[in-house]
Amino acid sequence: MQQATLAFFMILLTVVAYLAAAKLYKRYSHSFLIPVLTATTMIIIVLSLIQIPYDKYMVGGQWISSLLGPSVVALAYPLYKQRLFLRDHLLPIIGGVLVGVSSGMVSVVLIAKLFGLNQNLSLSLIPKSLTTPVAIEVAKGLNGNPSLAIVGVMIAGVFGAIIAPTIFKLLRIHSPLGRGIALGSASHAIGTSKAAEYGELAFSMSSITMALCAIIGSVLGPIVVWVFHI
Structure with missing residues (x-):
């Protein structure tokens, strides 16, 4: 009691x-x-x-x-809801997701090698741009620390949401499609919440991107580790 x-x-x-x-x-x-x-x-x-x-x-x-587990399954909903839009803009969306996920993971590896971070920390931070429940499972699969992975996800999400408006302004990114893909691939759920401020299309794109990043990132994680011999 x-x-x-x-x-x-x-x-x-x-x-x-x-x-x-x-x-x-x-x-x-x-x-x-x-x-x-x-x-x-x-x-x-x-x-x-x-x-x-x-x-x-x-x-x-x-x-x-x-509730993290069911939330992963729920990611299928925005994909289904926006299936027609996804079909019509498949190439730029997939291209943006691939660039976002791969650059996010490779940047962790390069920073880890530059500053001499230990293997466990490096493996734990590789899935930092994936949504939390997926990042936890990817970190486990890479023999990383799930708790450190959660910290990495939180930092990536918060930092991305904070600096996004400045980056959009400097690079003159006004497209809801571009803003949604950027926030969804770099800052997952926190970024998606921020994307809602830019309109329904940006929010939908960020939701779709976050779901696709979870799928693609779970496959790319082990490949990045293998390529860079971590």
Whole structure:
């Protein structure tokens, strides 16, 4: 009963923190106030103030984590919903996804070699641009650390969503198609949330790209490791 109560309050804390962060972002719309970053900061502060360790928080957090599996299956929905658009723009979409996924993985390898990162960390960060549940499985398959993979995914998602407006402005990227593909391939779910601000087409494209990246990235991961002898 005590565990169930703790789980309930930890889930409630997570939901309330996210809703508050979303409301704050809706009001001020600053890149550094994206809900995932703000909500995570709120939760860390609350847990620190009331001195609840991470393992206690995860009593409730594990229930939220259990939804990651079904969320992968749900990625099929945007693919089906936008199947006609996907068919009509198949080549630029697939091309963008391939470039996005491969450059994301290869950049990790090059940075790892440049700074002499250890093998475990390198393997864990390779799937950083894939959505969390897929990144976890890819990291496991590469003998990496799933926890480090999650950190990499979070950093890639938050960083991409923050700098995207600046990059779009500098490179004069105004196409919803281009913006959606860029955000979906570089920043997965967090980027897709950001893409919604650029309209329905950008959001749909980002959703499609995120799903395709999950599929293609799970195949490319082992190939990148083999090519670069990690």
